[in-house]
Amino acid sequence: MDGDEPGTIRPGGRTARVRTAVLRAAGDALAEQGFDHLDLADVARRADVGKTTVYRRWGSVTGLVADLLTDMAEQSLPRARTGSLLGDLKANARLVRKTLTDPRQGPLFTAVIAAATCDARTAEALHRFYETRIKEWAPCVDEAIDRGELPAGTDAEEVIRAVSAPLYYRLLASGDPLDAATADRAAEAAEAAARAGVFVR
Amino acid sequence: MDGDEPGTIRPGGRTARVRTAVLRAAGDALAEQGFDHLDLADVARRADVGKTTVYRRWGSVTGLVADLLTDMAEQSLPRARTGSLLGDLKANARLVRKTLTDPRQGPLFTAVIAAATCDARTAEALHRFYETRIKEWAPCVDEAIDRGELPAGTDAEEVIRAVSAPLYYRLLASGDPLDAATADRAAEAAEAAARAGVFVR
Numbered sequence: 001m002d003g004d005e006p007g008t009i010r011p012g013g014r015t016a017r018v019r020t021a022v023l024r025a026a027g028d029a030l031a032e033q034g035f036d037h038l039d040l041a042d043v044a045r046r047a048d049v050g051k052t053t054v055y056r057r058w059g060s061v062t063g064l065v066a067d068l069l070t071d072m073a074e075q076s077l078p079r080a081r082t083g084s085l086l087g088d089l090k091a092n093a094r095l096v097r098k099t100l101t102d103p104r105q106g107p108l109f110t111a112v113i114a115a116a117t118c119d120a121r122t123a124e125a126l127h128r129f130y131e132t133r134i135k136e137w138a139p140c141v142d143e144a145i146d147r148g149e150l151p152a153g154t155d156a157e158e159v160i161r162a163v164s165a166p167l168y169y170r171l172l173a174s175g176d177p178l179d180a181a182t183a184d185r186a187a188e189a190a191e192a193a194a195r196a197g198v199f200v201r
Numbered sequence: 202m203d204g205d206e207p208g209t210i211r212p213g214g215r216t217a218r219v220r221t222a223v224l225r226a227a228g229d230a231l232a233e234q235g236f237d238h239l240d241l242a243d244v245a246r247r248a249d250v251g252k253t254t255v256y257r258r259w260g261s262v263t264g265l266v267a268d269l270l271t272d273m274a275e276q277s278l279p280r281a282r283t284g285s286l287l288g289d290l291k292a293n294a295r296l297v298r299k300t301l302t303d304p305r306q307g308p309l310f311t312a313v314i315a316a317a318t319c320d321a322r323t324a325e326a327l328h329r330f331y332e333t334r335i336k337e338w339a340p341c342v343d344e345a346i347d348r349g350e351l352p353a354g355t356d357a358e359e360v361i362r363a364v365s366a367p368l369y370y371r372l373l374a375s376g377d378p379l380d381a382a383t384a385d386r387a388a389e390a391a392e393a394a395a396r397a398g399v400f401v402r
Contacts, residue, residue, distance in 0.1 A: 034318075034319050036237070036319075110318045111318070111319075113315075113318070113373055113374060114314075114315040114318040114319065116373075117235075117311045117312070117314070117315040117373070118235050118237075118312075118315065123376060126374070126376070127375060127376035130374055130375040130376070131375070134375070158386070161367065161370060161371075161375060161377070162367060162390060164370060164374070165366040165367040165369070165370035166362065166363060166366040168366070168369065168370045168373065168374050169362060169365060169366035169369045169370065170362075172314055172317075172318070172369065172373050173314060173327070173331055173365070173369050174328060174331040174332070174335070174362060175324060175327070175328035175331070176362070185359070185399060185400070188394070188397075188399045189363060189390070189391070189394035189399045189400070190390070190394075192393055192394040192396075192397035192399050193389070193390035193391075193393040193394050195393075195397075196389075196393035196396075196397070198386060198389045198390045198393050199386070199390070
């Protein structure tokens, strides 16, 4: 707590508030204009924060995007617990689809993925983001192994990757629609392959 | 034939030779420097072709990349015919992996995919490229249906998309390695899901 507003309950204080405002502004700018036009001075203006503060704290556009990805991983929803593997994987596929087709989140992810193709630091931050999300959902698969739904030795993280892959392929490569049926089919395909033992290490 | 070299056998003549040289130079430039630095004058220089010719024929960087993608689709290898669905899908997965990990083709694809995220004409050309490739390989699946390996009504193109998806997901999103085992597993997962009826329309 900074102590400048006695009696109010705030999570984190001024430093946390500045970070929240700057990361929101950075996400807005990325979603609207893409990575190439991201500019620390513009982000400071949008966030109503001093330019010096932004430069001192994040240093560069890639530093800011890396912190944004860390925050996105931290703020992401916890995994589903539906009681069945297919239910959990469908919840995961629907969440990924919802994110990628969201008017703000979709362009934001696309911009960061494009930036990662030509910037190593952004690529590292992006890979850490997926690592965090995959580890969050992997226990769905481990629980299915415990319940006897899947063969022992199934690589839980590989099953979770298999759910996301068809959605990202459509978004970034083939351009086919990202409809609800596609999300459900991605979950069903990963589950069928896992049951068949394809992901056993 | 242009008729300026009687007695020599050339496929297409001067216009075709110019196109080949320019598209090769464009591919080299894209692979080395990415889309943002692609420049028609630089491509003309690399191809040893007049700048005016390049501007007149392709008009813009996006026009040139669209033609490059058309040519890549036309020049791509025909599908495998191994006699089994799993054999065919593994051949497809290995070809996609070989392309994406190739020192020239990999960066070229990555550059074009990144460009497609912020340019509608490049995105259209990219989608046409995948449409062509998916249609080339889809008969593997139709033949497997005829042989009784897969349920009737299986969406052949969706099976082919399912083979590529995990490889593109690793390349563009998660950053996990694109090793030979990953390619084979992508084919096995698509086959298992197809056998389970997941891709029946």
